[in-house]
Amino acid sequence: QVQLVESGGGLVQAGGSLRLSCAASGRTFSSYAMGWFRQTPGKEREFVAAINWSGTKTYYLDSVKGRFTISRDNAKNAVYLQMNSLKPEDTAVYYCASRWDPNSVYYTRIEYVYWGQGTQVTVSS
Numbered sequence: 260q261v262q263l264v265e266s267g268g269g270l271v272q273a274g275g276s277l278r279l280s281c282a283a284s285g286r287t288f289s290s291y292a293m294g295w296f297r298q299t300p301g302k303e304r305e306f307v308a309a310i311n312w313s314g315t316k317t318y319y320l321d322s323v324k325g326r327f328t329i330s331r332d333n334a335k336n337a338v339y340l341q342m343n344s345l346k347p348e349d350t351a352v353y354y355c356a357s358r359w360d361p362n363s364v365y366y367t368r369i370e371y372v373y374w375g376q377g378t379q380v381t382v383s384s
Contacts, residue, residue: 268378279340281355289333297351312361
């Protein structure tokens with residue numbers, strides 16, 4: 260069982276930055292592929308970014324490429340999402356997700372097993 264807790268959300272003006280963190284429980288964190296998703300009311304949960312165990316493989320939603328960066332620190336059991344040049348359309352609840360598989364990245368919701376409770380990101384225009 261893996262427990263995930265997100266933090267770092269908040270209110271920011273357009274063009275600003277936020278760094279989301281996801282703290283994971285468990286001693287085998289480095290064996291898990293990690294991802295970030297986001298969801299707005301009435302819409303499906305949307306993939307944002309994913310990373311493999313070593314950070315050598317990453318994958319991004321096209322609309323966040325060049326603005327967002329996913330990274331991880333296996334010694335701290337943590338994964339991060341650095342969000343720069345934020346836009347009002349980035350406003351959403353952001354979720355951290357994981358599944359066992361150290362080598363691959365995954366970018367569909369159904370492929371992830373464990374989820375955090377989410378953190379709200381609001382970008383004002």
